Amino acid sequence: MVIAAARSVLRRGFELIERPFDRLFGPTLNPLAQLGALGFFFFWIVAVSGIYLFIFFDTGIERAYGSVETITNDYWFHAGVMRSFHRYASDLMVVMVVTHLLREFAYDRYRGARWFSWFTGLPIIWLLYTSGITGYWLVWDKLAHYVAIVTSELLDWLPIFGEPIARNFISTGTLTSRFFTLMVFMHVAVPLFLLFIMWVHILRISRPKVNPPRTLAVLSLVALMAVSLWNPAQSQGHVDLAKAPVEVGLDWFYLPLYPLTDLWGRGAVWAFLGAFFVMLGAMPWLPPLRRAKAAAVDLAHCNGCERCAEDCPYEAIRMVRRTDGLPFPTQAQVNTSLCVSCGVCVGSCPSSTPFRRSEELRTGIDLPDFSLKTLRERTVAAAQSLTSSPRILVFACAHGGSAGRVGGTVVLPCVAMAPPSLIDFVLSRKLADGVVVAGCAESACYYRLGVAWTKLRFAGARDPYLRARVPRERIATVWASALETRRAAAEIDAFAATIAALPPPRLRSPAPPTPLAAPADELRVRESVESGS
Numbered sequence: 001m002v003i004a005a006a007r008s009v010l011r012r013g014f015e016l017i018e019r020p021f022d023r024l025f026g027p028t029l030n031p032l033a034q035l036g037a038l039g040f041f042f043f044w045i046v047a048v049s050g051i052y053l054f055i056f057f058d059t060g061i062e063r064a065y066g067s068v069e070t071i072t073n074d075y076w077f078h079a080g081v082m083r084s085f086h087r088y089a090s091d092l093m094v095v096m097v098v099t100h101l102l103r104e105f106a107y108d109r110y111r112g113a114r115w116f117s118w119f120t121g122l123p124i125i126w127l128l129y130t131s132g133i134t135g136y137w138l139v140w141d142k143l144a145h146y147v148a149i150v151t152s153e154l155l156d157w158l159p160i161f162g163e164p165i166a167r168n169f170i171s172t173g174t175l176t177s178r179f180f181t182l183m184v185f186m187h188v189a190v191p192l193f194l195l196f197i198m199w200v201h202i203l204r205i206s207r208p209k210v211n212p213p214r215t216l217a218v219l220s221l222v223a224l225m226a227v228s229l230w231n232p233a234q235s236q237g238h239v240d241l242a243k244a245p246v247e248v249g250l251d252w253f254y255l256p257l258y259p260l261t262d263l264w265g266r267g268a269v270w271a272f273l274g275a276f277f278v279m280l281g282a283m284p285w286l287p288p289l290r291r292a293k294a295a296a297v298d299l300a301h302c303n304g305c306e307r308c309a310e311d312c313p314y315e316a317i318r319m320v321r322r323t324d325g326l327p328f329p330t331q332a333q334v335n336t337s338l339c340v341s342c343g344v345c346v347g348s349c350p351s352s353t354p355f356r357r358s359e360e361l362r363t364g365i366d367l368p369d370f371s372l373k374t375l376r377e378r379t380v381a382a383a384q385s386l387t388s389s390p391r392i393l394v395f396a397c398a399h400g401g402s403a404g405r406v407g408g409t410v411v412l413p414c415v416a417m418a419p420p421s422l423i424d425f426v427l428s429r430k431l432a433d434g435v436v437v438a439g440c441a442e443s444a445c446y447y448r449l450g451v452a453w454t455k456l457r458f459a460g461a462r463d464p465y466l467r468a469r470v471p472r473e474r475i476a477t478v479w480a481s482a483l484e485t486r487r488a489a490a491e492i493d494a495f496a497a498t499i500a501a502l503p504p505p506r507l508r509s510p511a512p513p514t515p516l517a518a519p520a521d522e523l524r525v526r527e528s529v530e531s532g533s
């Protein structure tokens with residue numbers, strides 16, 4: 001209950017910013033829809049600027065501070081700018097990670113089969129913070145001293161180290177440079193491990209967006225350059241181990257918990273962190289998502305064309321060696337633990353053709369809980385319920401702004417589940433005067449690729465195409481989020497008005513009952529199946 005309420009409030013917050021932004025600048029420029037990609041982008045900036053800084057950085061504790069000062073003052077126009085890039089891009093990574101986490105939560109894209117991406121996101125946070133904190137250590141200024149002391153105190157509270165390490169930072173006499181060397185090593189090694197976990201994080205996602213659109217990348221670079229020149233990263237005076245560091249300027253992106261160590265005590269900080277991450281880790285199961293049955297392959301109708309594997313947004317389909325003796329090298333195989341039951345594969349299969357006469361409409365890959373046959377039945381029933389003119393049939397995504405529309409609406413898990421031939425079927429059989437395909441907002445497709453695949457299929461740029469014979473003026477797409485019900489309804493009404501103004505459709509002989517755009521191979525499978533050979 002509390003979690004659902006928090007999700008709803010956050011969702012409203014995101015939509016309040018995102019939807020007007022989408023309309024003003026276009027969905028591809030929406031940075032909130034590119035947070036993962038921007039996370040990668042800033043990681044690369046941090047990595048490149050870090051390598052550059054290492055050329056000038058002296059890794060010995062005696063000269064580290066001096067080398068950073070040289071970078072900042074003497075070589076300000078290149079290495080100094082790089083230092084600022086390094087710092088501000090690291091800060092931006094924290095912003096991206098936190099906002100990305102909140103957005104995936106707000107749009108409920110972390111439960112069910114998506115638990116993996118959520119779960120692997122959590123070590124990313126720890127690794128990112130460890131990278132940042134060890135980085136502050138290397139400057140060996142007053143802030144580094146403060147970070148060193150508080151970190152050591154925090155670590156000392158854990159029963160890991162035999163001897164308290166905080167003591168090392170209290171007086172010059174007992175200080176060894178070993179910790180400093182360890183920090184230099186960690187500041188290189190931890191980000192490498194972070195990159196590895198970032199790779200693991202997106203393993204179960206097809207075509208993950210790891211590069212932001214060029215315009216967004218250029219704008220981010222320009223902004224970084226502007227901030228770097230306006231407010232270059234500076235050190236806070238050489239460390240004085242004889243004095244306790246007071247009055248240091250904190251980086252609130254990386255060190256927000258440090259002042260709390262004094263206020264709450266170390267045990268309370270660890271307890272807070274432990275409880276927070278246990279709760280985050282449990283989130284995908286609080287409560288668990290009610291999962292529909294995974295997609296299932298019907299080998300008799302699968303010709304191994306790979307389209308479903310190409311289109312699946314969650315890497316849930318693999319092509320494997322044929323097992324049923326049909327003359328195709330491969331067949332589709334669904335990994336049920338990865339499948340989110342979006343139905344995108346059903347829409348991509350060449351066997352998914354509603355024109356087939358057979359009562360038992362079967363296709364190569366189908367959703368057991370909502371089959372293509374059911375989809376055709378609901379389509380026909382919804383069309384028959386249309387009484388007023390013009391008759392507008394709506395295929396509505398269950399997660400978009402038209403899901404609650406009453407009358408003449410077929411609700412699907414994702415609009416990309418509807419094969420383009422279904423629209424051809426509706427219009428060529430004169431079941432409706434116009435068809436609306438109403439999905440999620442373009443920059444927030446619940447199943448990631450549903451909107452993109454639908455657009456490409458309609459444009460004839462991705463199999464299965466919407467056939468050329470389908471009158472384009474009788475089709476509209478509406479991309480609106482679940483909170484934009486009014487805009488979705490207004491767009492459908494406007495489309496109905498344009499349909500009303502069109503001349504009545506030319507009477508054609510009924511469409512032949514042959515399948516649509518099915519490749520020859522696929523036809524052969526079907527023929528062999530239907531003739532029982």
Ligand code: HEM
Nearest residue numbers: 036037039040101104109110114117118121122124208209
């Ligand atoms: C450096 C940090 C991170 C980077 C670079 C990153 C990057 C990405 C990318 C590129 C995607 C795929 C987006 C797409 O193409 O649709 C993704 C998905 C996801 N991320 Fe992250 N991520 C990071 C941290 C996190 C964290 C901390 C969490 C939460 C604990 C998280 C949760 C998720 C979830 C749940 C998805 C799956 C969304 C879906 O299935 O539609 N990520 N991430």
Ligand code: SF4
Nearest residue numbers: 312339340342343345
């Ligand atoms: S329903 Fe199909 S496309 Fe969607 S996740 Fe499952 S296998 Fe992939």
Ligand code: SF4
Nearest residue numbers: 302303306308349364
């Ligand atoms: S025929 Fe259908 S089920 Fe088989 S590989 Fe092609 S799209 Fe997938």
